Amino acid sequence: MSQTIQIKAFGMIAEKIGSSDLSLDNPGTLKELRAQLESQFPDLVGVKFSFALNKKMQLADSEIPAGAEVALLPPFSGG
Amino acid sequence: MNRFSRQVILQGFGLEGQRKLQASSVLVVGAGGLGCPALLYLAAVGVGRIGIVDGDQVDLSNLNRQVLYGEQDLGKNKAEVAAAYFQKKYRDIKWEIFPEVLETGNAKELISGYDLILDGSDNFPTRYLVNDACVLLGKPLVFGAIYQHEGQVSVFNWGKNSANYRDLYPEMPAASEIPNCSETGVLGVLPGIIGNLMALEAIKVLTGYGKPLANKVLFFNSLNSQSYEVELSPRPESSLQSPQTWEALESLDYALACEGVKQVSWEEVMGKMNSNIAFVDVRELDEKPELNCTGLWKIPMSVLSEKQDFLAHSEEILLFCQSGVRSLKAAQTLISVFPDKKISSIKGGMNALKKS
Structure with missing residues (x-):
């Protein structure tokens, strides 16, 4: 089983990361993933976004299964 | 043969779908980049009664995406121009025009009169307000x-x-x-696509034809034309976060809840000026129209951090700029410097003063 996870970033999160697709070693949980992303990309500190794990929104902390796709979904306000 | 014949012959839609649309009503919140395309198709498909709420005027910079308006409409209220356009086009729709901003004070009255609400607003406070009002009233909300x-x-x-x-x-x-959009830019086609998807979802909810995006969120990227759909579930915690009663909703300051900064209107500012209040223009010195009055400080954003000590002796700080965006940011910065002071930003800035 692959312990790599695929990150898909949207909107301003993709801009701050500098890419919309990213492969990472699985940090274990969404909480740990956020901490890892924030240390790797300090621009993300304090930025609000939601996680989708294998295309399901996860607002509580969750374990990240092997090979998962994790989407980083910020709110948009424009109209 | 009538103007709906091509959709009435669709299997599963039929006369019944058309009758449902004709008997239904939609309130479009914001006739801007999303509202314009959504309105075009809600009107074309034959929704029987359509309300438009928008307190904003047509600006030249809107015309790349707000396709209901032309150069002859500059300065006019969007809800009024949009309804006038459709009244000439179709005779079978009842139009209701609200040339005002949707706020906590009018949300119940406006939203309760419609079967479905379509949110084409352009800011978070309005989006949360529309959402919470729809939750309280049990109205389906098409979000984009x-x-x-x-x-x-x-x-x-x-x-x-x-x-x-x-x-x-x-x-x-x-x-x-x-x-x-006004800060990052936008190609007009994108709100055109999203506004059309919103009209489509509204039609599906109203007629029962097809499957609406309930408990799903669709993301679309116009640069690579890719879409991404995620599943969403209701959580018990969310219902506790939104106001449980109208009294609670009406007493909530949505702008303050989003921004952490109190936003005030020119009307509230006028007449309360005194020597304990620092009244600050944060626009750059060459910006027009110039405002001159006693007790006014001109501290442009570009030098605010160097000059903020000038404000140390005032109990209250009132900030404004051209549109209210920079003064909001200035207020957020100053709140972290002076956490004990009362700091507010004037909503709409100089643009709002010209209108008021």
Whole structure:
């Protein structure tokens, strides 16, 4: 089983990361993933976004299964 | 043969679908980049009664995406121009025009009169307000929003066990965290696509034809034409975060809840000026129109951090700029410097003063 996870970033999160697709070693949980992303990309500190794990929104902390796709979904306000 | 014959012959839609549309009503909140295309198709498909609420005027910079308006409409109210356009085009729709901003004070009256609400607003406080009002009134809400080259669409609060905006984004973001079209730019086609998807979702909810995006959020990227759909579930915590009664909703300051900054109107500012209040123009010195009055400080954003000590002796600080965006950011900065002072930003800035 692959312990790599695929990150898909949207909107301003993709801009701050500098890419919309990213492969990472699985940090274990969404909480740990956020901490890892924030240390790797300090621009993300304090930025609000939601996680989708294998295309399901996860607002509580969750374990990240092997090979998962994790989407980083910020709110948009424009109209 | 009538103007709906091509959709009436669709299997599963038929005369029954048409009758449902003719008997239904939609309130479009914001006749801007999303509202314009959505309105075009809601009107074409034959929704019987359509309300438009928008307190804004047509500006030249709107015309790349707000396709209902032309150069002859500059300065006119959007809800009025849009309704006049459609009244000439179709005779079978009842139009209701609200040339005002949707606020906590009028939300109940406006929203309760319609079967479905379509949110084409352009700011987080309005989006949370529309969502919470729809939750309280049990109205389905078609949601759409854009950021630069990307859009989001969903149907909230449709039937039982349906998620809403607070299930997607429980924490209210500030405008300064996520720039809008006027700051990042936008190709008009993107709100055109998202607004059309919103009209489509509204038609599906009203007729029962097809499957609405309830408990789902669709993301669309116009640069690579890719879409991404995620599943959303209602959470018990979300219903506790939104106001439980109208009294609670009406007493909530949505702008303050999002921004952490109190926003005031020119009317509230006029007449309360005194020597304990620092009244500050944060525009650069060459910006027009110039405002001159006694007790006014001119401290442009570019030098605010160097000159903020000038404000140390004032009990209260009132900030304004051209449109209210920079003064909001200035207020957020100053609140962290002077946490004990009362600091507010004037809503709409100089643009709002010209209108008031």
